[in-house]
Amino acid sequence: xxxxxxxxxxxxxxxxxxxxxxxxxxxxxxxxxxxxxxxxxxxxxxxxxxxxxxxxxxxxxxxxxxxxxxxxxxxxxxxxxxxxxxxxxxxxxxxxxxxxxxxxxxxxxxxxxxxxxxxxxxxxxxxxxxxxxxxxxxxxxxxxxxxxxxxxxxxxxxxxxxx
Numbered sequence: 001x002x003x004x005x006x007x008x009x010x011x012x013x014x015x016x017x018x019x020x021x022x023x024x025x026x027x028x029x030x031x032x033x034x035x036x037x038x039x040x041x042x043x044x045x046x047x048x049x050x051x052x053x054x055x056x057x058x059x060x061x062x063x064x065x066x067x068x069x070x071x072x073x074x075x076x077x078x079x080x081x082x083x084x085x086x087x088x089x090x091x092x093x094x095x096x097x098x099x100x101x102x103x104x105x106x107x108x109x110x111x112x113x114x115x116x117x118x119x120x121x122x123x124x125x126x127x128x129x130x131x132x133x134x135x136x137x138x139x140x141x142x143x144x145x146x147x148x149x150x151x152x153x154x155x156x157x158x159x160x161x162x163x
Contacts, residue, residue: 030062037077037133037153039145047143051077051133053154064134065092075135077154086125086132090115096137100145101125106156108149113140131156 032052039047050073054060060078064070080086083104090097099112110126114137125132133151 030058032059032076035077035154037151037156039143040150040152041144042146042148043144045144047073047145049073049075049135051075051154054078055081063093064095064097066094068094070095070136072136073139075133075139078132078134079154080130080132083128083130085128088112088115088123088132089121090117090119090123093117098135098137098140098145099123100133100135100140100151101127101129102131102133102151102156104130104156106151108145108147108151110147111140111145113137 032054034050034052037049037051039049041047050071052075054063054076060080063078064076078086086101088099093115094117096117097115099115100108101110101112103109109129112123115123131151139145
């Protein structure tokens, strides 16, 4: 019987290896377009950022998972395609993040600062929103961002009216 156990163990290892290749392959295939956006504070200060756009379900599902670093003044903008309650989490996310929950018109409604890496705790938008902007933790404080400030660019209606 040792032969049968050995074969079963090798088969299990082979299956595990193939599964890990499949997962790695699926993760590698998700790509994100980049775009410039502008944050405008209530005091009129502006901050230009480069964001990756997560507009498709597979992009929103992966988000910033597995990333080990993100450049300053970069982020990811999740576009949900509609206004709705949004819940986020930090599972498999190595970077501490600030999350800005943004209405369809580009106005920041709520902010969650310093989301804890790998936490499975739900981070709730507290009201319906259309977008979430994830930035490196500390960016909200560093730039003085508050609810009521505005995001323009990336096809947000506020940017289209401003042009």
